[in-house]
Amino acid sequence: MAGSFRLSSSLSPVQSRDFPKMRFFNPRIQVPNPAPLLKPTKTANTKVVLPGIVRVAASEMPVTAGKSAAMAESGGLQVDLVTEADLKENGFRSTRRTKIVCTIGPRTCEFEEIEALAVGGMNVARVNMCHGTLEWHRDVIRRVRRLNEEKGFAVAVMMDTEGSEIHMDDLNGAESAKAEDGEIWTFTVRTFDPSSCPERTITVNYDGFAEDVKIGDELLVDGGMVRFVVTEKIGPDVICQCTDPGLLLPRANLTFWRNESLVQERNAMLPTISSKDWLDIDFGIAEGVDFIAVSFVKSAEVIKTLKSYITARSPGSKIAVIAKIESIDSLRNLEEIIEASDGAMVARGDLGAQIPIEQVPSIQKRVVQLCRQLNKPVIVASQLLESMIEYPIPTRAEVADVSEAIGQQADALMLSSESAMGQYPEKALAVLRSVSLRIEKWRREEKHLDATNPSVVSSSTPPSISEEICNTASQMANKLKADAIFVYTKTGQTASLLSRNRPDCPIFAFTPTTSIRRCLNLQWGLIPFRLDFSDDVESNLNRTFSLLKARGMINSGGLIIVVSDVLQSIQAIKVP
Numbered sequence: 001m002a003g004s005f006r007l008s009s010s011l012s013p014v015q016s017r018d019f020p021k022m023r024f025f026n027p028r029i030q031v032p033n034p035a036p037l038l039k040p041t042k043t044a045n046t047k048v049v050l051p052g053i054v055r056v057a058a059s060e061m062p063v064t065a066g067k068s069a070a071m072a073e074s075g076g077l078q079v080d081l082v083t084e085a086d087l088k089e090n091g092f093r094s095t096r097r098t099k100i101v102c103t104i105g106p107r108t109c110e111f112e113e114i115e116a117l118a119v120g121g122m123n124v125a126r127v128n129m130c131h132g133t134l135e136w137h138r139d140v141i142r143r144v145r146r147l148n149e150e151k152g153f154a155v156a157v158m159m160d161t162e163g164s165e166i167h168m169d170d171l172n173g174a175e176s177a178k179a180e181d182g183e184i185w186t187f188t189v190r191t192f193d194p195s196s197c198p199e200r201t202i203t204v205n206y207d208g209f210a211e212d213v214k215i216g217d218e219l220l221v222d223g224g225m226v227r228f229v230v231t232e233k234i235g236p237d238v239i240c241q242c243t244d245p246g247l248l249l250p251r252a253n254l255t256f257w258r259n260e261s262l263v264q265e266r267n268a269m270l271p272t273i274s275s276k277d278w279l280d281i282d283f284g285i286a287e288g289v290d291f292i293a294v295s296f297v298k299s300a301e302v303i304k305t306l307k308s309y310i311t312a313r314s315p316g317s318k319i320a321v322i323a324k325i326e327s328i329d330s331l332r333n334l335e336e337i338i339e340a341s342d343g344a345m346v347a348r349g350d351l352g353a354q355i356p357i358e359q360v361p362s363i364q365k366r367v368v369q370l371c372r373q374l375n376k377p378v379i380v381a382s383q384l385l386e387s388m389i390e391y392p393i394p395t396r397a398e399v400a401d402v403s404e405a406i407g408q409q410a411d412a413l414m415l416s417s418e419s420a421m422g423q424y425p426e427k428a429l430a431v432l433r434s435v436s437l438r439i440e441k442w443r444r445e446e447k448h449l450d451a452t453n454p455s456v457v458s459s460s461t462p463p464s465i466s467e468e469i470c471n472t473a474s475q476m477a478n479k480l481k482a483d484a485i486f487v488y489t490k491t492g493q494t495a496s497l498l499s500r501n502r503p504d505c506p507i508f509a510f511t512p513t514t515s516i517r518r519c520l521n522l523q524w525g526l527i528p529f530r531l532d533f534s535d536d537v538e539s540n541l542n543r544t545f546s547l548l549k550a551r552g553m554i555n556s557g558g559l560i561i562v563v564s565d566v567l568q569s570i571q572a573i574k575v576p
């Protein structure tokens with residue numbers, strides 16, 4: 001990777017009319033109907049109306065009120081079959097604590113394929129608005145909702161905005177194009193009909209592109225997978241010579257570099273949330289997604305604006321806003337961005353294209369630590385198991401990278417292409433699952449040897465009552481080797497504060513609200529259940545014990561630390 005990480009002087013305020021325009025290509029993704037990973041279940045409801053286009057049947061419409069079979073059976077305690085089986089087979093202490101986000105793409109968009117991922121441990125399904133049509137995304141989101149309703153899962157949905165990144169066109173539907181060493185390619189802002197596009201010509205989505213680049217600049221595709229040097233400029237056309245040959249993929253990201261630094265000209269003034277993103281956000285709000293991940297965040301301001309927009313559009317909505325840390329600007333304003341957000345993602349793909357890649361590991365560590373300090377969930381994303389797009393097993397180096405993120409105790413790991421379009425989505429998920437279990441267990445065993453590892457995160461100043469209660473409860477649970485912490489939480493805040501301490505035992509979070517249950521599913525060590533509860537801790541507890549016992553999920557004699565955010569109390573109780 002060329003260049004060093006240089007910060008240019010802060011930008012002067014710009015008027016919105018000064019913003020160079022991004023053009024958004026017409027959605028060109030024809031969703032194929034990949035062979036299902038599992039045999040179709042009886043619940044499959046997708047009707048294939050046209051070749052290659054998936055339509056949704058009426059029963060995939062958003063779920064309305066009414067108790068599902070899964071809930072009715074358990075007397076009001078909603079839990080999924082995977083958690084139930086995990087608890088029964090492995091016992092409390094060996095449940096997986098690190099959560100898994102899977103990007104849904106053409107390889108995994110059918111109901112049975114999403115179900116297979118949920119069965120394999122997916123906690124959050126991510127749709128990337130950079131690809132696909134709104135109809136496609138709507139179908140996927142509704143399938144996840146139907147799966148939750150029918151099977152009692154709490155798979156949350158994350159919508160990831162396209163953002164104002166500079167990228168290439170879709171190669172007219174081709175899977176890829178090969179650029180050979182020394183070949184001359186044209187990058188242009190002109191658009192063509194698929195039939196009349198000249199050879200070796202790529203349309204770029206950023207209007208200011210031809211003006212901003214200079215002869216001698218280097219053009220990097222996907223952070224350097226393919227590299228060109230600009231040799232000539234002819235009006236809207238930028239003529240380039242390939243210096244590092246490779247495969248160009250549809251809509252691949254483009255950055256340009258001058259004197260070993262990333263060029264940030266007018267593109268630095270592109271809005272973080274483009275007009276297309278606002279429409280996608282409206283769509284996300286209407287579909288009731290749980291998280292909106294904002295690409296290329298530059299400042300805390302944009303997060304605040306989006307949060308108030310969501311509140312105005314959908315009062316009382318619980319949509320959480322995740323800041324993607326993937327640009328130089330986000331690093332400049334890191335602390336205030338994370339403070340303003342409901343969580344963060346270390347988006348290593350673009351981050352590694354914007355700064356020298358050798359700086360990515362230390363930034364990942366810093367973001368993970370900062371999020372923990374500020375009590376915000378953090379996701380480590382991109383290229384965790386990249387080779388599994390093609391191969392059924394990962395490289396040893398990938399396993400080491402995944403282990404590092406788990407060792408850092410990030411809340412969640414994310415699959416991108418591995419699950420969206422790779423050949424082995426379920427196997428990739430299984431690798432994340434088994435590496436998590438192994439590293440978490442090892443970490444618990446070795447913990448006493450690590451003096452630098454505090455059992456609680458230090459309190460904020462001035463300390464808050466709930467924070468102190470959660471710190472004490474976590475320490476108690478560790479010292480007494482409790483089997484689980486139970487937390488009764490209305491807003492989810494107390495559950496988060498417990499998770500933040502990364503205690504040795506799992507945290508059962510009971511919440512009356514389905515959307516909060518789903519949001520908690522992103523956080524480390526939390527096993528979220530939906531349960532209506534009263535202000536009477538004693539009766540809640542007795543009810544919970546009998547419901548869990550009836551399903552064989554707890555045994556008499558187990559030690560439970562109970563925290564209630566209503567009474568702000570801690571109790572230590574043996575399961576009767």
Ligand SMILES: Nc1ncnc2c1ncn2[C@@H]1O[C@H](COP(=O)(O)OP(=O)(O)O)[C@@H](O)[C@H]1O
Binds near residue numbers: 029
């Ligand atoms: N909705 C979709 N339709 C078609 N392809 C998709 C879709 N979502 C993801 N993909 C494919 O999966 C790859 C990985 O997804 P992701 O990491 O989210 O995107 P990107 O590579 O653009 O950062 C994409 O490059 C694209 O090829």
Ligand SMILES: C=C(OP(=O)(O)O)C(=O)O
Binds near residue numbers: 348
């Ligand atoms: C997760 C990332 O964002 P996207 O996949 O949307 O480019 C990334 O850049 O690492």
Ligand SMILES: [K+]
Binds near residue numbers: 128129130161163
């Ligand atoms: K995106």
Ligand SMILES: [Mg+2]
Binds near residue numbers: 295326347349350351
């Ligand atoms: Mg990105």
